[in-house]
Amino acid sequence: MRRIYLDHxxxxxxxxxxxxxxxxxxxxxxxNPQSLHGEGQSVLEAVEEARGQVARLIGAxxxxxxxxxSGSESNNLAVKGxxxxxxxKGTHLVLSAIEHLSVLxxxxxxxxxxxxxxxxxxDGAGTVRPESVERALTKDTxxxxxxxxxxxxxxxxxxxxxxxxxxAKSVLVHTDAVAAAGSLPLxxxxxxxxxxxxxxxxxxxxxGGAALFIKKGTRLLPQIDGGIQESGRRxxxxxxxxxxxxxxxxxxxxxxxxxxxxxxxxxRDRLIDGLSRKIGHVLLTxxxxxxxPHQASFCIxxxxxxxxxxxxxxxxxxxxxxxxxxxxxxxxxHVLLALGLDHATAQGSVVFxxxxxxxxxxxxxxxxxxxxxxxxxxxxxxxxxxxxxENPQ
Amino acid sequence: MRRIYLDHxxxxxxxxxxxxxxxxxxxxxxxNPQSLHGEGQSVLEAVEEARGQVARLIGAxxxxxxxxxSGSESNNLAVKGxxxxxxxKGTHLVLSAIEHLSVLxxxxxxxxxxxxxxxxxxDGAGTVRPESVERALTKDTxxxxxxxxxxxxxxxxxxxxxxxxxxAKSVLVHTDAVAAAGSLPLxxxxxxxxxxxxxxxxxxxxxGGAALFIKKGTRLLPQIDGGIQESGRRxxxxxxxxxxxxxxxxxxxxxxxxxxxxxxxxxRDRLIDGLSRKIGHVLLTxxxxxxxPHQASFCIxxxxxxxxxxxxxxxxxxxxxxxxxxxxxxxxxHVLLALGLDHATAQGSVVFxxxxxxxxxxxxxxxxxxxxxxxxxxxxxxxxxxxxxENPQ
Numbered sequence: 001m002r003r004i005y006l007d008h009x010x011x012x013x014x015x016x017x018x019x020x021x022x023x024x025x026x027x028x029x030x031x032n033p034q035s036l037h038g039e040g041q042s043v044l045e046a047v048e049e050a051r052g053q054v055a056r057l058i059g060a061x062x063x064x065x066x067x068x069x070s071g072s073e074s075n076n077l078a079v080k081g082x083x084x085x086x087x088x089k090g091t092h093l094v095l096s097a098i099e100h101l102s103v104l105x106x107x108x109x110x111x112x113x114x115x116x117x118x119x120x121x122x123d124g125a126g127t128v129r130p131e132s133v134e135r136a137l138t139k140d141t142x143x144x145x146x147x148x149x150x151x152x153x154x155x156x157x158x159x160x161x162x163x164x165x166x167x168a169k170s171v172l173v174h175t176d177a178v179a180a181a182g183s184l185p186l187x188x189x190x191x192x193x194x195x196x197x198x199x200x201x202x203x204x205x206x207x208g209g210a211a212l213f214i215k216k217g218t219r220l221l222p223q224i225d226g227g228i229q230e231s232g233r234r235x236x237x238x239x240x241x242x243x244x245x246x247x248x249x250x251x252x253x254x255x256x257x258x259x260x261x262x263x264x265x266x267x268r269d270r271l272i273d274g275l276s277r278k279i280g281h282v283l284l285t286x287x288x289x290x291x292x293p294h295q296a297s298f299c300i301x302x303x304x305x306x307x308x309x310x311x312x313x314x315x316x317x318x319x320x321x322x323x324x325x326x327x328x329x330x331x332x333x334h335v336l337l338a339l340g341l342d343h344a345t346a347q348g349s350v351v352f353x354x355x356x357x358x359x360x361x362x363x364x365x366x367x368x369x370x371x372x373x374x375x376x377x378x379x380x381x382x383x384x385x386x387x388x389x390e391n392p393q
Numbered sequence: 394m395r396r397i398y399l400d401h402x403x404x405x406x407x408x409x410x411x412x413x414x415x416x417x418x419x420x421x422x423x424x425n426p427q428s429l430h431g432e433g434q435s436v437l438e439a440v441e442e443a444r445g446q447v448a449r450l451i452g453a454x455x456x457x458x459x460x461x462x463s464g465s466e467s468n469n470l471a472v473k474g475x476x477x478x479x480x481x482k483g484t485h486l487v488l489s490a491i492e493h494l495s496v497l498x499x500x501x502x503x504x505x506x507x508x509x510x511x512x513x514x515x516d517g518a519g520t521v522r523p524e525s526v527e528r529a530l531t532k533d534t535x536x537x538x539x540x541x542x543x544x545x546x547x548x549x550x551x552x553x554x555x556x557x558x559x560x561a562k563s564v565l566v567h568t569d570a571v572a573a574a575g576s577l578p579l580x581x582x583x584x585x586x587x588x589x590x591x592x593x594x595x596x597x598x599x600x601g602g603a604a605l606f607i608k609k610g611t612r613l614l615p616q617i618d619g620g621i622q623e624s625g626r627r628x629x630x631x632x633x634x635x636x637x638x639x640x641x642x643x644x645x646x647x648x649x650x651x652x653x654x655x656x657x658x659x660x661r662d663r664l665i666d667g668l669s670r671k672i673g674h675v676l677l678t679x680x681x682x683x684x685x686p687h688q689a690s691f692c693i694x695x696x697x698x699x700x701x702x703x704x705x706x707x708x709x710x711x712x713x714x715x716x717x718x719x720x721x722x723x724x725x726x727h728v729l730l731a732l733g734l735d736h737a738t739a740q741g742s743v744v745f746x747x748x749x750x751x752x753x754x755x756x757x758x759x760x761x762x763x764x765x766x767x768x769x770x771x772x773x774x775x776x777x778x779x780x781x782x783e784n785p786q
Contacts, residue, residue: 005432010425011630019419026412026599032403036702037711039398069462069601070629072619084505102628105618112477113506201630206419208462208601208632223616225498226465235495236463237404237594239601242632309429318430 004362005318008202008294008353009151009179014245015204021248022206025241033238034229043240050247054211057250058177058196059187066212066230067243071178071199072102074212075145077223077234078174078195079106082143083115085219086172090140093117096128096147096157097338100176103145104334120146125287126155126339130162143172148186148196151179152322152335152351153286154295163192172218178202181253183261183293194218200242203257204356205249209242256356264294264354267363271296271352274367279374285339285349294355299341300348302384303377308350311373317366320351344383394709397755401595401687401746402544402572403713407638408597414641415599418634426631427622436633443640447604450643451570451589452580459605459623460636464571464592465495467605468538470616470627471567471588472499475536476508478612479565483533486510489521489540489550490731493569496538497727513539517733518680519548523555536565541579541589544572545715545728545744546679547688556585565611571595571603574646576654576686587611593635596650597749598642602635649749657687657747660756664689664745667760672767678732678742687748692734693741695777696770701743704766710759713744737776 025046031039033047051062068074083093093107097119107117118136122128128146137144144166149156163173174195177186182203188196195218200209214220214233226235253260272284281301300308305321312319322333336346352366378384418439424432426440444455461467476486486500490512500510511529515521521539530537537559542549556566567588570579575596581589588611593602607613607626619628646653665677674694693701698714705712715726729739745759771777 003432007425007428007430007432010428010433011423013421013423014419022419026407026415028406030404030406031711032400032594035400035403035711035713036699037400037706037713039396039400039711040403069466069632070617072629073462073617076617076619076628100619102617102619105628109614109618199630201425206632206634207630208635221502224463224466224469224495225502226469226493226495235469235498236465237592237600239462239599239632239635241599242601242635306429313430318424318428318432320428320430 001316003316003318004365006352006354006358006362006366007318007320008182008355009351010320011201011207012182012204012355014206015249015252017252018205018245018248022241022245025244033240034227046244047238047240050243053247053251054198057186057254058198058213059189060213061216064213064216066214066233067238067246068210068212068234069208069239070210071176071197071202074197074199074210075100075102075176076106077212077220078197079103079143079145080110080223081220082172082174082195082218083110084113084221086142090142091115092138092140092142094120094133094136094141094144096120096122098122098126098150098153098335099145099147100178103147103176122338124340126150126153126285126335127287128157128162130158130165133162134165137166137169137171141171143174145174145176147176147179149180149184149292150286150335151292151295151353152333153297153339154291155286156180156184156290156292159193160191167192179292183257183264185257188213188215200246200249203249203253206242206245208239209246211246260356261293264358267354267358267360268293268296270360271363271366274363275370278367278371283345285336295351295353297349297351299336299345300350300374301345302381302387303348303374305347305349307377308373311377312370315369315373317369320353321349322351396709396711397758398711399745399747399751399755399759400711400713401575401748402744404594404600405575405597405748407599408642408645410645411598411638411641415634415638418637426633427620439637440631440633443636446640446644447591450579450647451591451606452582453606454609457606457609459607459626460631460639461603461605461627462601462632463603464569464590464595467590467592467603468493468495468569469499470605470613471590472496472536472538473503473616474613475565475567475588475611476503477506477614479535483535484508485531485533485535487513487526487529487534487537489513489515491515491519491543491546491728492538492540493571496540496569515731519543519546519678519728519732520680521550521555523551523558526555527558530559530562530564534564536567538567538569540569540572542573542577542685543679543728544685544688544746545726545742546690546732547684548679549573549577549683549685552586553584560585572685576650576657578650581606581608593639593642596642596646599635599638601632602639604639653749654686657751660747660751660753661686661689663753664756664759667756668763671760671764676738678729688744688746690742690744692729692738693743693767694738695774695780696741696767698740698742700770701766704770705763708762708766710762713746714742715744
């Protein structure tokens, strides 16, 4: 059976050119980049080349890039590393309510060390209002963390505006750009942020290859203590192959993201229009305009996300019902609740995220296959039966 | 020019079977193991299979294995995660003075949170005496961390004895088994430890694939907060390919480590004997017997480690002058100083570590090539000139 994979936000395939770049480092170029001999030094060059490639993707300098093992590690390093380094200044954090779990839980774990956090609410479309962030700032605030885009609802946040008002009050700003990196232009200068998280598996790079931008001169407390790697800011032998693959994927993303985004946005709109036309009681989550080009998310009333997902899977269509980091937790998503949706509606979440090679035919197949699935699931739903009784058609 | 790579402790090559096992996960099997659809679930199975393979290498159960990105991350997670989870009980740690930087610096960073550490000295051969550990324990001690073997001087530590006396006082024991995993048998039951760190790149697995054993029922505070991965103990999308490669390398290590160790020990002794015979003013660091089978380390008086290393590199021989995590820091190794060596002697450190495919011919080449290098370097050494003046031959 033909498979249609529409779960970019869980993982993208590795770009063949990125894999090709990685292979020598999984074979003959196995040296440790910290070794002084030839086997080490030639590998170090490759690591530093990748650092430049990642830096160019976001308008940073190579020295501002720290390699990590995942977007979650980057987020932890940013939140904990910046907060703990700034503890003398204050112990208050400001986060949006729809941050990734790795940001929210990192802030939560800082409570053990005397920090407290304010969660800034979002509007019904998932947008963080800059004035809400401003109101949350206190003279004790050391860090604001607002994501560049939310993978679950597709909302793009006004990070540049938020950063500007934080800068005016000398408060550091981190942005989790993991979901955005695949299709949005990223420029740390234009954004005005002090830290930015990236993960390769959101733009056709390898799992295990991720990065954190830390603006030059910004103090950061390492979270993996160890040796001299990453200028002492992150210990552990470098995952050379993943770093090289991340670099190559960054280079490709820089060259192709505009084209990727334009193509994806067209198909995304085709999907949104098609499903909205063919399914009743369906709610597009996140904004209609100004959302991630490759993402379309819905809450389908009277059905459960997991049942939809498994039914679609049986039809050869792979999608998600939210973040892969919490998908099995079976709780309603904190993101959807923050948008003001009730628990029952939030349970009906389904997220389509498009790859570079997704075709109009794929989208049309989904528009064809999905409505009968919903119809069947709703027939089994006591909630839907009750609804029909109260609202005879 | 033929290259002779004798720097196992910096990195081993990736075993071709481990690479073969990884490749599908760098190509078509790119799913996220937390995804509920087919692309995710088939990948999850592979991750869990690897967990079993790693568990079998050390006599643990699969549920006791947490995948991490490096030995340093495993060490950080063990030291910080166990200490912080046990903070209600006490805030004192006991470490050997020759632990890896990732253990020592993790303990140091805990000082910010009210912890203090006692460093237990070692004898001249680098051995931690169990009675020294016992003396260092206080009623406030929550964790003891003593490595299973030291990569710089080859010493194998009496961890089982240390763990036994700690268990009698209900103190948790972590052992850094990163350097040992390639060639020593590992059995967490026999060792009696509560936590054990491993890294794939020390036994022909991939960089980026590492693990921490945490004994069932032991409380651990996550260090990368995030989602539901690794049963909530380590957030971040799993580096599937690295995990699969680690699993395969563990399987191979379990089958071959006895044979690997026996062969390596023979060549190691050939190297020790040959160099001791041909070079004057040379000191074997670590014990003669009871050392890592694949490691031979020396301090060569009146020469600098870095000069030796670069000269050997030019002759096609890759070795190290200590841990790759600190090799460029150009300070005398804390390990050698802890053995009682003076700074000048410690500067002359050179560490040979043998691979599975190292041959007697390789060793004989080193025994042939190394003495003239030392002779040349000593001719340029003012220290050696002064020594000769005082001790005419």
